[in-house]
Amino acid sequence: MAKLDLRTRLIGKAIAGLSPAGSSDERIIAGQQRSIGHNPLIDWLLGGLAPGVTVREDTAAGAAGRIPVRVYRPAGLARPLPLVILMHGGGWATGTLDTYDWLASSMAQQAQAVVVSLDYRLAPTHRWPAAAEDCYAAFLEIVDRAAEWEADATRVAVVGDSAGGNLAAVVTLMARDRSGPAITFQGLIYPATDLTLGSRSIEENATAPILTKRDITAFRDLYAPDPQDHSNPYASPLFADEFSGLPAALVQVAEHDPIRDDGLRYAAALTEAGVQVRVTTYVGMPHGFLAFPRICRSAPQALEELCAELRRHLSTADRGHFADSGSDTP
Secondary structure, three states: OOOOOHHHHHHHHHHHHHOHHHOOOHHHHHHHHOOOOOOHHHHHHHOOOOOOEEEEEEEEEEEOEEEEEEEEEEOOOOOOEEEEEEEOOOOOOOOOOHHHHHHHHHHHHHHOOEEEEEOOOOOOOOOOOHHHHHHHHHHHHHHHOHHHHOEEEEEEEEEEEOHHHHHHHHHHHHHHHOOOOOOOEEEEEOOOOOOOOOOOHHHHOOOOOOOOHHHHHHHHHHHOOOHHHOOOOOOOHHHOOOOOOOOEEEEEEEOOOOOHHHHHHHHHHHHHOOOOEEEEEEOOOOOOHHHOOOOOOOHHHHHHHHHHHHHHHHOOOOOOOOOOOEEEOO
């Protein structure tokens, strides 16, 4: 197992006290959720907006009212572009459109796609299945309105990291089960797929930087406090009865991530069902590394891989072409 580098350990220590999972006061957690915006330090740490991308504020349907969304489009491209719907991470209890500007705008620029980032309702004020149902409702409207943003509703991908990876996987299940619009590709970045916490890597990396076993348990309980919900496929996509008929996937995991095996187990389940999957384990990386492009050395490579897979699956010339199943270790 590769060692974590010093910069990664330092960033882990720096953000350790910021997790709302350490508080039992739901009012404090709610107050912290929207506290991170744009400033020079945050933009340096999280990347900020990529150049050459236009940004538009809008709303889309949620399960119980409209939710904010942010639309990113590469400048200077007049033709209809593929549509990518981004669901941010943050343990279903944190994360904002601002903190995901770098990932969303970078995908728009490098994958040459229209990216719509969702500001779904957060736990603990809104518990499961609020976030999942918000994302699915927004997905339906966004696909329906694709032409409004000069996007192609026949070339659709969902992408998410961590809790957002959970939501992206859940939306693909919902779209299949509810006969929703076709999804061509799913990009799952260190996704949470098992809320029963059955992955062995949770114990192996219980005190890892960025995310610990304690954090995982606390975030899970903020989102889905009833144990009976933990094995519902729309909370834990690994518990789906059937994985066939789901879109091709890229699953990216981090070696030092407590939920590394959530991603690997989900990729294995997809592969066994005949879904085309590419799996990449990023050596020496912790959970959340893609959120720190100037700190974590593998973040640019992971972004490049994700955008290459988006272009491959969503390009007009290669419609229906899937990447070969396999596992890579950069």
